[in-house]
Amino acid sequence: MSVTNERRKIAIREYLLRSGSAKVSELSQHFNASEATIRRDILELLRESGFKKFRGGIAVDDTNSELSFAQRSYLQSDKKRRIGRKAAELVRDGETVFLGSGSTVLEVAKNLTTRRNLTVITNSLPVITTLVESPGVDLVVTGGALRRPELSFIGHIVGKTLSELRADKVIIGIQGIHPESGLTNDFLPEAVLDRVLVTFAPQLILVADSSKIGKINASAVGGIEDIGWLVTDTSIDANFLNGLRKHNVQILIADE
Structure with missing residues (x-):
């Protein structure tokens, strides 16, 4: 494969990680390449883990556990x-706030670097590195076993640490929010920790983009009634929002 073709494939990969999905015609126009060329690039990308085909295009398989933290950070990044x-x-x-793992929670941490007299408890390595040089933020790290794809610490040590602490708020991401099935995750050891976090603080704040709405994963975390606040984007379904409000969930919409 020529250098030009290899660079285009890398660029297509990054484009998909930012946008989530794209049609062949869209990629053809964006990269100024024929649709036949783009289809060949797509076939090669599909040999990698983390991508799936749909009629007329390709999408990131965001349920794939082999996607790295950096790759998932690109998904729905704006x-x-x-x-x-x-x-x-x-x-x-x-x-005192607990910040969980995940790329959306990391964006919360990036907006807390200049706070004063704030205590952050976390099991997230990226959150630690983001806040470590913030003089107004006291960091409390849970310890535990490092889960590399998520760059988070998990295991019974985390739960034991949390049993000796308190927080005013918990901010976590979630992989699935469903009206009937509630909050779900696809990795059981992390779901076990999430269940602890749901009841750890008086107020649970979920940060989740609209792509998580309606999804059901294998491991149950909690019910809709456990949510104090949901912070999401403008693409969320209006009927789902109304259902959340019936459970007294407070909603914050991050505008364009």
């Missing part, structure tokens, strides 16, 4: 940045 800024508005100086 929405995640806006959600992170919005969710940070719920955090007050002087509070």
Whole structure:
């Protein structure tokens, strides 16, 4: 394969990680290449883990556990940045807040670097590195076994640490939110920790882009009634929002 073709495939991969999906015609126009060429590129990308085909295009398989944290950070990245800024508005100086793992929660952490007298408890390595040089933020790290795809610490050590701590708020992401099935995750050891976190603080704040709405994963975490706040984007379904409000869930929409 020529260097030009290899660079185009890398660029297509990055484009998909940012947008989530694309049709052949869209990629052809964006990269100024024939649709036949794009189809060949797609066939090669499909040999990798993390991508799936749909009629007329290709999409990121965001349920694939082999996607790295960096790759998942690209997914819905604009929405995640806006959600992170919005969710940070719920955090007050002087509070103690637990920040979970995941790329959307990391965006929250990026908006807390200049806070004063804030205590952050976390099991997320990226959150630690983001806040480690913030003089107004006291960091408490849970310890545990490192889960490399998520760059998070999990296991019984985390639960034991949390049993000796308290927090005003918990901010976590979630892989699935469904009206009947509630909150779900696809990795059982992490779901076990999430169940602890749901009841760890008086107020649970979920940060989740609209692609998580309606999804059901294998491991149950909690019910809709456990959510205090949901911070999401403008693409969320209006009927689902109305259902959440019936469960007294507060909604924050991160505008464009």
